[in-house]
Amino acid sequence: MQDHERDLLNKIREAAFANPFGRTRSAIDLAVTGLSSTASNDTILAQLIERVGETIDSIKKSTTPPSKSLSEDDRQLLRFAVLFHTFHLFCDSFDEHIQKQIEKGDDCCHIDFASDMLGLLAEHGIEEKEAIRFFSLFFQMRRAFYFINGIAGKSECVMHLRRSLWNNVFTSDIRLYDRFLWDRMEDFSTMILGETGTGKGLAAAAIGRSGYIPFNPRTGRFRESFAKTFISINLSQFPEQLIESELFGHKKGAFTGAVETHKGIFSRCSPNGAIFLDEIGEVSIPVQIKLLQVLQDRVFTPVGSHKREKFQGRVIAATNRLIEQSRKDGTFRDDFYYRLCSDIIEVPPLRQRLREHPAELRAILKIIIKRIIGSADKDLEEKTTAYIREHQPEEYHWPGNIRELEQCVRRFILNSCYQWQQPLTESDSEAFLADINNGSLSATELLSRYCKILYEKSGTYEAVSQQTRLDRRTVKKYILLNNSPDNV
Numbered sequence: 001m002q003d004h005e006r007d008l009l010n011k012i013r014e015a016a017f018a019n020p021f022g023r024t025r026s027a028i029d030l031a032v033t034g035l036s037s038t039a040s041n042d043t044i045l046a047q048l049i050e051r052v053g054e055t056i057d058s059i060k061k062s063t064t065p066p067s068k069s070l071s072e073d074d075r076q077l078l079r080f081a082v083l084f085h086t087f088h089l090f091c092d093s094f095d096e097h098i099q100k101q102i103e104k105g106d107d108c109c110h111i112d113f114a115s116d117m118l119g120l121l122a123e124h125g126i127e128e129k130e131a132i133r134f135f136s137l138f139f140q141m142r143r144a145f146y147f148i149n150g151i152a153g154k155s156e157c158v159m160h161l162r163r164s165l166w167n168n169v170f171t172s173d174i175r176l177y178d179r180f181l182w183d184r185m186e187d188f189s190t191m192i193l194g195e196t197g198t199g200k201g202l203a204a205a206a207i208g209r210s211g212y213i214p215f216n217p218r219t220g221r222f223r224e225s226f227a228k229t230f231i232s233i234n235l236s237q238f239p240e241q242l243i244e245s246e247l248f249g250h251k252k253g254a255f256t257g258a259v260e261t262h263k264g265i266f267s268r269c270s271p272n273g274a275i276f277l278d279e280i281g282e283v284s285i286p287v288q289i290k291l292l293q294v295l296q297d298r299v300f301t302p303v304g305s306h307k308r309e310k311f312q313g314r315v316i317a318a319t320n321r322l323i324e325q326s327r328k329d330g331t332f333r334d335d336f337y338y339r340l341c342s343d344i345i346e347v348p349p350l351r352q353r354l355r356e357h358p359a360e361l362r363a364i365l366k367i368i369i370k371r372i373i374g375s376a377d378k379d380l381e382e383k384t385t386a387y388i389r390e391h392q393p394e395e396y397h398w399p400g401n402i403r404e405l406e407q408c409v410r411r412f413i414l415n416s417c418y419q420w421q422q423p424l425t426e427s428d429s430e431a432f433l434a435d436i437n438n439g440s441l442s443a444t445e446l447l448s449r450y451c452k453i454l455y456e457k458s459g460t461y462e463a464v465s466q467q468t469r470l471d472r473r474t475v476k477k478y479i480l481l482n483n484s485p486d487n488v
């Protein structure tokens, strides 16, 4: 192997281990291809694959006959390059499979290109058992890339989010993951924090759909569909009496109304799967204690049953509450918090994304519009972007984040306008006091305007809830009343 080939393969080895959303990886890609950072990702990747392929071929030619064989170090380098090259050759096929699998849902699709890829690895001297494991790892890597990359945005905070999500799946050292952790990530639970509507669900799904799933060469399919390995539950939707049954299941006759045996989400979760406990900040202390026991002992008992069941999945939890405050005021137990937070991922608010990268507005609107009307529409994108830029109040807080932006687009489509929540001015406060003195306010108006004033000062529903002793959802309802079309 010549020095320049060794240099290139060293760079490729570094690229193979780097976080694909990180700066190291993009710097290596540019250094190897000699392209500038203005080149498109597709161009960079195509050239990278070509260069690595040519280098592998040239090294292989120069080492025939076998008497010219490589040193152990060079053989290892070549092996990394072969794996890197093979993975990238099949990225499009993996993406097509992912899309097919999303449409098909829980039924596992056949992988038509599996034999081609395994054959190629065999040609390069990788033995079958190892090749199958690499195939499963490659699929996992591509899935993670696919779903994490689906979180659009070029602001620094979103790039950081994507890097964190990748590390959450593969750790910051994929070698360590590949050697030891690939089938024992269940104790790495994750807490996702962020305001309402920022996309915590999307972040959780990106992690949950990216677990390791082994390939079965006999059936030509992965053991399970990734659509089945991620189960989510919104804990705020269930009354206290039903939460336990939704989580752990119940036996027929366990309580009045339990007419059938019911499987909870812990039983439905597969060994390498993940469950997403959304709005974890809403659960009561007794439920927190039960969840803590499951996380510690890895067993649970359905309501009304004596049979203990095993739980081998990973737990991802999310809340839009100020968790530090909830811990201080004793509504969120410290022991439960520490068991949940092997990793803490913060999803940034929309205002931060727009502040860091104003062009992100257009990129998000593109996705939202496509989702609302079913296809891309440049004209509507332009009009909506222009309308928001022109009419949005300065330093607007976007309290409902992307969910609010979605409603803004819908209202713009319907009415060609959107009513932003106006920041309160001094004269608004004076008018409020005058209305109180006149006795002209209904109880709803009184609460709505009072909550709005507090919200303007604190910036969070949580703080208003603590100040007024009203439930957070009630606070939100009153604040949003100020913004409803009937009220403006």
Ligand SMILES: Nc1ncnc2c1ncn2[C@@H]1O[C@H](COP(=O)(O)OP(=O)(O)OP(=O)(O)O)[C@@H](O)[C@H]1O
Binding pocket: 150, 151, 152, 153, 194, 195, 196, 197, 198, 199, 200, 201, 202, 203, 278, 319, 320, 364, 367, 368, 402, 403, 406
């Ligand atoms: N980066 C993004 N690009 C496009 N749409 C997004 C993005 N992030 C979130 N969304 C959309 O915003 C909406 C809200 O997202 P999601 O429900 O995940 O928020 P959340 O933070 O979990 O909210 P809550 O705390 O209220 O449950 C969804 O329709 C989601 O698809």
